[in-house]
Amino acid sequence: MKWITLSVLVLTLLLGAGVNAMYFDVWHDTNFDGIKDTYLGTVSSYSGGKTAVANYGYYSASAHPISGPTPEAYKSKMYLYEGADGLSFGFFHNVDAGGNNYWNHVGWDFQFRNMTSSVAFVDDSPENRGEPGIVALDAYNYHAGWSYILNTDGGVFNNLMSTAGYWEIAINPYMFGDIQNWSMSSGDGSYIDLWNNPTALPDGYGPDDDYGQRGDNSAYTTIITTHVVPEPASVLLFGAGLLAFSLAVRRHRKA
Numbered sequence: 116m117k118w119i120t121l122s123v124l125v126l127t128l129l130l131g132a133g134v135n136a137m138y139f140d141v142w143h144d145t146n147f148d149g150i151k152d153t154y155l156g157t158v159s160s161y162s163g164g165k166t167a168v169a170n171y172g173y174y175s176a177s178a179h180p181i182s183g184p185t186p187e188a189y190k191s192k193m194y195l196y197e198g199a200d201g202l203s204f205g206f207f208h209n210v211d212a213g214g215n216n217y218w219n220h221v222g223w224d225f226q227f228r229n230m231t232s233s234v235a236f237v238d239d240s241p242e243n244r245g246e247p248g249i250v251a252l253d254a255y256n257y258h259a260g261w262s263y264i265l266n267t268d269g270g271v272f273n274n275l276m277s278t279a280g281y282w283e284i285a286i287n288p289y290m291f292g293d294i295q296n297w298s299m300s301s302g303d304g305s306y307i308d309l310w311n312n313p314t315a316l317p318d319g320y321g322p323d324d325d326y327g328q329r330g331d332n333s334a335y336t337t338i339i340t341t342h343v344v345p346e347p348a349s350v351l352l353f354g355a356g357l358l359a360f361s362l363a364v365r366r367h368r369k370a
Contacts, residue, residue: 137162137197138342141299141307143335149285151338155309158301160195160202167203167273168236170196179238179267180205184300186267189293191221193286194300195339200273203235204284204339207269208261208294221268222260222290227275230282231255235273260290277341284339297334310334 137160142151163170163182173179184192186209193206208221232255237248239261249259249270261268275282288297288310297310312333 137195137202137302139195140340140342141309142338142340143309144285144338145335147287147336149336151283151340153335155299155337156307157342158195158299158305158307159303160197161300161302162197165198166200167196167198167205167271170198171205171207171236171238171269171271179207184298184306187296190296190298191288191291191294192298192300192306193339194302202275203271203273204232204275205269205271207238207267209267210293211266219294220260220262220290220292221294222258222288224287224289225257225259225272226283226285226287227255227272228283228285229279230275230277230284232257232272232276233274234270236271238267238269281341285336286339287336288334291334299337299339309337 138157139160140157141155143153143155144151145153161180161182165181170182171180173181179186180194180196182198183194183196183205186192186207188209188211191206191208193204196203196205206223210219234249234251234257239248247258247260249257251257257272259270291297291310291312295311295313296308299307299309301307310333
């Protein structure tokens with residue numbers, strides 16, 4: 116009987132994991148045709164009881180989010196968060212002290228496919244240099260940019276509402292400025308490196324090289340998708356096999 120009980124318990128856990136786990140696949144679009152072509156790995160969402168904005172906002176420009184990756188100098192990080200208002204997508208760029216007025220320009224384009232979203236929060240303090248922040252082109256496309264010299268800038272999209280069972284978020288970083296690393300963080304503490312260029316911009320950039328004039332196309336477009344989980348029939352088949360195995364072991368022991 117204990118083998119049957121164990122099998123049922125394992126099967127229950129498997130079914131529960133297939134339904135409740137929040138996992139997402141990460142890809143590169145290496146030829147910039149809008150289609151994912153290189154699988155990089157799977158990440159999980161962070162979770163907490165706060166809204167997406169409260170989780171991101173925290174108490175200082177360099178200490179957020181509460182549940183999410185830790186800001187690090189000259190790095191851009193992205194994450195997914197499951198909170199009081201559902202699933203959200205957050206990201207930030209950090210330079211701490213020592214940035215340059217004209218070097219630290221970051222520009223990304225976002226495209227939400229088979230889902231809509233809303234701009235929940237835009238962080239452009241304390242510099243307030245007139246950067247555009249996040250501009251909504253329509254319910255599926257956004258243009259975002261920051262020009263900063265201290266601490267952290269970024270933002271949050273919430274109300275991620277899927278219009279189909281499968282969705283994608285495509286992020287095209289057309290400008291990195293002095294940011295030297297870009298990654299997708301996972302709720303289990305791991306991360307996927309999306310772009311790494313440890314060489315800072317060279318000396319010589321000045322006021323004439325203002326926002327929008329300098330690009331960096333060395334980073335591929337990243338596409339985040341829903342994670343393909345085993346079909347219920349496959350899980351049930353595996354569970355049935357496990358149950359049959361346990362019964363066979365039980366009969367063998369009796370014999």
